[in-house]
Amino acid sequence: MSALVVVLTLPLVTALTVLLLPARARVPVVLASSALIVLAAGALALAVWHGGPVTLAVGGWAPPLGIALRADGLAAALIMMSALVMGAVALAAQFELTPDRVGARMGFGFWPLMLLLWAALNAVYLSRDLFNLYVGVELLSLAAVALVALSGSAQALAAALRYMIFALAGSLLYLAGVVLAYGAHGTLDIGLLAVRVPAHTDALALGLMTAGLLAKTALFPFHVWLPPAHAGAPAPASALLSALVPKASFLILIRLWFEAMPDLASGAALLVLAALGAIAVIWGGVLALVQKRLKLIVAYSTVAQLGYLFFIFPLAGGDGSAQPWAAGAWTGAMFQALSHGLAKAAMFLTAGIYIAAIGSDRLGDLRGLARTLPMTGFAFALAAITLMGLPPSGGFTAKYLLMTSAFAAGQWPWALVLAGGGVLAAAYLYRPIAALFAQRAQTAARPIPRAWQAVPLVLAALSILLGLLSAIPFDLLQIGRPAPAQEGL
Amino acid sequence: MSLTVFALTGAALVGLGVYGLLALPHLLRRIMCFNLIGSGLFLFFGAAGARGAAVDAIPQALIITGIVVALSASALAVGLVVALARRTGHAALPDEDRAP
Amino acid sequence: MSLALDLALCALILGVALATVAGGGVFRAVIFFITYGLFLAIGWARLGAFDVALAEAAIGAGLTGVLLLAAHARLRRMQAGDAPPPAGLNLPAALAGAGMALALGWAWFALPVPATPDIASALPRSGVGNPVTAVLLNFRAWDTLLESIVLLAALLGVWILARDGDWNAPLGPRYHALSGGVLVNFGRFLPPIGLCFGVYLVWAGADYIGGAFQGGTVLAAVGLVALMANVVRPPRVSYALLRAAVVIGPAVFLLAGLLAAGFGAGFLTLPPALAKSVILVIEAALTISIAVTLALLVIGPPDDAGRSS
Numbered sequence: 001m002s003a004l005v006v007v008l009t010l011p012l013v014t015a016l017t018v019l020l021l022p023a024r025a026r027v028p029v030v031l032a033s034s035a036l037i038v039l040a041a042g043a044l045a046l047a048v049w050h051g052g053p054v055t056l057a058v059g060g061w062a063p064p065l066g067i068a069l070r071a072d073g074l075a076a077a078l079i080m081m082s083a084l085v086m087g088a089v090a091l092a093a094q095f096e097l098t099p100d101r102v103g104a105r106m107g108f109g110f111w112p113l114m115l116l117l118w119a120a121l122n123a124v125y126l127s128r129d130l131f132n133l134y135v136g137v138e139l140l141s142l143a144a145v146a147l148v149a150l151s152g153s154a155q156a157l158a159a160a161l162r163y164m165i166f167a168l169a170g171s172l173l174y175l176a177g178v179v180l181a182y183g184a185h186g187t188l189d190i191g192l193l194a195v196r197v198p199a200h201t202d203a204l205a206l207g208l209m210t211a212g213l214l215a216k217t218a219l220f221p222f223h224v225w226l227p228p229a230h231a232g233a234p235a236p237a238s239a240l241l242s243a244l245v246p247k248a249s250f251l252i253l254i255r256l257w258f259e260a261m262p263d264l265a266s267g268a269a270l271l272v273l274a275a276l277g278a279i280a281v282i283w284g285g286v287l288a289l290v291q292k293r294l295k296l297i298v299a300y301s302t303v304a305q306l307g308y309l310f311f312i313f314p315l316a317g318g319d320g321s322a323q324p325w326a327a328g329a330w331t332g333a334m335f336q337a338l339s340h341g342l343a344k345a346a347m348f349l350t351a352g353i354y355i356a357a358i359g360s361d362r363l364g365d366l367r368g369l370a371r372t373l374p375m376t377g378f379a380f381a382l383a384a385i386t387l388m389g390l391p392p393s394g395g396f397t398a399k400y401l402l403m404t405s406a407f408a409a410g411q412w413p414w415a416l417v418l419a420g421g422g423v424l425a426a427a428y429l430y431r432p433i434a435a436l437f438a439q440r441a442q443t444a445a446r447p448i449p450r451a452w453q454a455v456p457l458v459l460a461a462l463s464i465l466l467g468l469l470s471a472i473p474f475d476l477l478q479i480g481r482p483a484p485a486q487e488g489l
Numbered sequence: 490m491s492l493t494v495f496a497l498t499g500a501a502l503v504g505l506g507v508y509g510l511l512a513l514p515h516l517l518r519r520i521m522c523f524n525l526i527g528s529g530l531f532l533f534f535g536a537a538g539a540r541g542a543a544v545d546a547i548p549q550a551l552i553i554t555g556i557v558v559a560l561s562a563s564a565l566a567v568g569l570v571v572a573l574a575r576r577t578g579h580a581a582l583p584d585e586d587r588a589p
Numbered sequence: 590m591s592l593a594l595d596l597a598l599c600a601l602i603l604g605v606a607l608a609t610v611a612g613g614g615v616f617r618a619v620i621f622f623i624t625y626g627l628f629l630a631i632g633w634a635r636l637g638a639f640d641v642a643l644a645e646a647a648i649g650a651g652l653t654g655v656l657l658l659a660a661h662a663r664l665r666r667m668q669a670g671d672a673p674p675p676a677g678l679n680l681p682a683a684l685a686g687a688g689m690a691l692a693l694g695w696a697w698f699a700l701p702v703p704a705t706p707d708i709a710s711a712l713p714r715s716g717v718g719n720p721v722t723a724v725l726l727n728f729r730a731w732d733t734l735l736e737s738i739v740l741l742a743a744l745l746g747v748w749i750l751a752r753d754g755d756w757n758a759p760l761g762p763r764y765h766a767l768s769g770g771v772l773v774n775f776g777r778f779l780p781p782i783g784l785c786f787g788v789y790l791v792w793a794g795a796d797y798i799g800g801a802f803q804g805g806t807v808l809a810a811v812g813l814v815a816l817m818a819n820v821v822r823p824p825r826v827s828y829a830l831l832r833a834a835v836v837i838g839p840a841v842f843l844l845a846g847l848l849a850a851g852f853g854a855g856f857l858t859l860p861p862a863l864a865k866s867v868i869l870v871i872e873a874a875l876t877i878s879i880a881v882t883l884a885l886l887v888i889g890p891p892d893d894a895g896r897s898s
Binding site: 067 | 704
């Protein structure tokens with residue numbers, strides 16, 4: 001059985017198993033299976049590393065009749081990052097979401113929903129079929145909405161409903177584009193669409209799909225649902241929602257713009273996408289600056305950090321001829337997706353530890369907690385280094401690559417936004433760090449197991465390591481990179 | 490000619506649904522509008538798939554999948570509306586126009 | 590003649606859709622919505638898409654309608670508002686709606702007629718005679734497997750909406766049926782008939798029309814009638830047999846796919862000689878899960894308060 005099939009199906013198999021198991025067997029099975037999926041993700045990355053992209057025609061039916069799956073370097077890297085984050089979240093959740101802490105309902109519900117979310121992510125990362133991606137994204141959205149609603153408070157339910165409305169509207173817009181694509185070309189396969197005979201309806205199809213995916217990726221001005229949803233979920237769920245879920249819809253955007261229909265990328269459209277990203281970086285940063293709760297700061301920071309991803313559109317492309325900086329911009333944006341995933345998951349997990357320790361995530365209540373829980377304070381600071389883009393973190397590599405390609409392309413405004421966004425991130429993350437490391441001993445903190453405290457630390461350390469060992473992921477991301485990203489859109 | 494009638498009906502249904510989704514605060518109505526948009530798209534898709542010499546079975550299969558997915562989403566959305574109303578007494582989102 | 594019929598049908602569809610959006614009162618809107626689904630099913634039959642017509646009537650109109658009616662009843666009991674739509678036209682919304690409709694309308698005339706995938710030559714190797722079933726359970730089986738998981742995710746999402754104190758209560762609100770009343774008698778004699786019809790739809794789906802989703806919906810309706818007539822008791826979330834029934838469809842589907850991969854044929858690859866039997870086994874298991882899941886989606890999360898009131 002290939003690593004690709006294991007990565008694709010093991011989360012599903014585990015989710016179904018968990019539903020049948022008695023409560024006490026649940027956590028050990030999820031942890032064991034998570035370890036297996038991490039191993040399979042590693043095996044898949046190795047297979048891609050040595051032999052190039054791995055493909056599979058599901059059911060033995062090649063497109064346009066069947067559905068093709070393909071693991072290129074980008075998919076393998078995202079699968080690996082997701083597996084690490086999922087594994088870490090499972091380790092933290094075994095302490096945080098036990099039935100005697102949060103009740104039987106949450107203690108049950110989190111595990112199958114987390115596994116279904118995982119299955120949906122891997123399905124989306126691998127699929128090459130526009131309609132299959134629709135089904136995958138719907139699974140992702142339903143599991144994500146349910147995770148937001150998990151805590152059961154009125155605010156969480158309202159946040160979940162608002163998220164649901166955006167997600168459903170996004171799905172339908174995307175579906176409208178899929179209908180037009182199949183109606184015009186008789187295929188849903190990304191590879192076959194790339195060699196299609198162009199039709200007049202293609203621009204409309206791409207526009208509809210893009211609008212739908214932007215709503216799901218929470219790009220400005222579609223970001224309003226994200227902060228209450230991500231801040232309202234239990235912390236391990238927030239970690240998944242913020243670190244992983246937006247990456248799936250972003251990846252589909254990349255597949256559409258760089259692989260399926262690169263011929264439609266006009267300069268103006270690329271500019272609009274990046275400009276929305278730039279506004280998101282600034283606006284998300286400003287809003288993060290005025291929040292009073294740690295989880296809301298971290299959630300608004302996601303709005304800002306997702307904005308950087310969209311600089312890939314004008315920078316990895318341009319006037320259609322080969323550009324030396326395209327590879328740097330492509331890899332920079334992907335580094336941003338990976339390092340943000342690791343660092344953001346670490347941050348939400350530290351927020352979960354603080355809430356468990358003192359029952360609050362208000363900045364005023366966090367004062368001095370780094371003395372009581374030094375490991376957690378250190379993890380938060382490390383993750384902050386990545387989000388600020390300071391060396392030697394993965395975030396630094398990402399922003400460095402994006403900035404050098406912005407200068408090389410002569411598009412210095414993006415470089416300005418990158419610098420300004422870094423300053424804003426430093427400012428909004430300084431506030432919680434200053435509170436945590438304040439000279440005041442916390443007395444009322446409940447003890448937190450060291451194994452739990454170690455989990456976000458490992459994730460944060462990985463986000464730094466991504467920068468220190470950037471050569472390996474850099475080369476992995478080049479494997480199967482679409483030609484338009486090498487030559488410019 | 491009949492296909493054009495069905496396709497344009499589908500397009501009009503999508504438009505109606507979009508209008509209702511944006512204009513109506515009651516959440517059950519919004520869920521119905523989502524379903525109008527979805528079924529309008531499917532009607533358009535079905536008409537498009539019937540244009541060739543032989544009727545294409547793939548759109549039909551995709552539409553059946555889409556109908557089941559739409560039901561799943563509707564069920565979760567309806568559940569959320571009822572749960573929200575039980576806690577707040579309203580079937581509309583808090584900071585928008587409330588259904589009295 | 591047939592064009593006139595289609596024009597009239599489409600006018601009806603649009604009329605009831607308009608009434609759904611603009612009608613006063615949510616209850617009336619739901620009734621119009623159900624009517625809309627039934628007219629739409631006729632439209633699908635006119636397009637020759639009988640499988641879709643069945644799915645639309647059973648799932649789109651029937652089950653979604655019951656879901657909305659049940660929710661409306663619960664909201665009314667909570668006095669959570671049954672407002673007429675805001676008076677007057679919302680101009681930005683009207684522009685967005687018109688823009689979307691016009692864009693799609695334009696696209697219809699601009700859309701080229703492409704070559705479509707060659708199903709006819711692959712059909713003999715699919716194990717079934719109905720091309721729609723062949724697409725759903727063989728050519729694009731991965732879609733259908735994921736779709737069955739989507740249903741499961743929705744059910745889990747609905748379950749976790751229970752209040753913590755209600756988690757161990759039986760699922761759904763309590764249904765009151767007069768003993769000896771119509772519903773109780775209905776609940777006793779309808780299930781056997783519905784059961785036969787549902788099973789027939791699954792069986793016939795392989796070669797004619799129908800399938801696991803349509804058949805499962807009929808079975809779900811049977812279950813709901815029996816529940817509402819208090820002929821069967823609502824189960825609890827922890828009930829092992831219930832969990833097994835929800836899981837068996839996706840589990841058998843996945844297992845078949847993985848066995849194929851294990852034997853070297855590739856994930857979800859059905860050898861033509863075995864395809865028919867494997868598809869029937871998958872469909873049987875799927876039907877159980879679909880029927881149970883759909884019924885449970887309609888009755889909602891465990892609700893103890895809904896029971897005592």
